[in-house]
Amino acid sequence: MSEQNKTIARNLIEGTWNKKDMGVIDQLVAANHTPHGPFTDKLPPGVEGSKAFASTFIAAFPDVQATIEKQEAEGDLVKTTVTYTGTQTGQLMDIPATGKQATVQVLVTNRIVGGIVVESWAEWDPQDMLRQLGVEQTGG
Numbered sequence: 001m002s003e004q005n006k007t008i009a010r011n012l013i014e015g016t017w018n019k020k021d022m023g024v025i026d027q028l029v030a031a032n033h034t035p036h037g038p039f040t041d042k043l044p045p046g047v048e049g050s051k052a053f054a055s056t057f058i059a060a061f062p063d064v065q066a067t068i069e070k071q072e073a074e075g076d077l078v079k080t081t082v083t084y085t086g087t088q089t090g091q092l093m094d095i096p097a098t099g100k101q102a103t104v105q106v107l108v109t110n111r112i113v114g115g116i117v118v119e120s121w122a123e124w125d126p127q128d129m130l131r132q133l134g135v136e137q138t139g140g
Contacts, residue, residue: 002073002074002075002078003073004115005073005076005078005110005112006071006073006078006080008028008078008110008112008115008116008117009071009078009080009108009110009112009117010068010071010080011024011028012024012025012028012029012110012117013066013068013080013082013108014066014068015028016054017054017058017064017065017066017084018065018066020058022051022054022055025047025050025051025054026047028116028117029046029047029050029116029117030046030047030113030116030117030118031046031047032045032046032118033045033046033047033049033050033117033118033119033120034118034119034120035049035050035053035119035120035121035122036119036120036121036122037120037121037122037123037124038122038124038126039053039126040053040122056092056093057086057092059090059091059092060086060088060089060090060091060092060095060097061084061086061087061088061089061090061092061102062086062089062090063086063087063089064084064085064086065084065085065086066082066083066084067082067083067084067085068080068081068082069081069082069083069105076111076112076113077109077110077111077112078109078110078112079107079108079109080107080108080109080110081105081106081107081108082105082106082107082108083103083104083105083106084102084103084104084105084106085101085102085103085104086101086102087099087100087101087102088100088101088102088133092133095130095133095135098133098134098135100132100133100134101132102129102132102133103132104124104125104128104129104132105124106122106123106124107121107122107123107124108120108121108122108123109121109123
């Protein structure tokens with residue numbers, strides 16, 4: 001089961017970010033999915049929120065690539081260390097395109113039940129990304 005869950009987590013990451021296929025979210029994310037991590041509290045829950053998050057970042061970083069560095073599975077949890085690299089050529093929320101590249105490492109933990117992701121945690125440093133883009137966060 002843990003190998004199957006690792007494959008599901010890998011397919012979700014690579015399909016969404018490398019292939020830019022939002023249909024993967026429809027297939028692999030539960031309708032009532034609960035996200036945890038930076039920016040996710042500002043998005044709708046479930047599939048809609050997952051698509052909104054991915055679409056926002058893909059629009060800002062159209063060349064984004066996700067490289068899976070490591071995966072571990074235990075029970076219904078899969079922890080995946082992912083390095084995302086992309087050039088910000090589109091607007092990201094209120095940040096105009098900078099033309100700069102950012103590389104961000106994220107620890108993604110997915111809880112997978114019945115072959116779909118029901119809950120996710122993303123641990124990463126948005127401030128580091130903003131520093132790489134040469135912008136200061138104003139307000140919060």
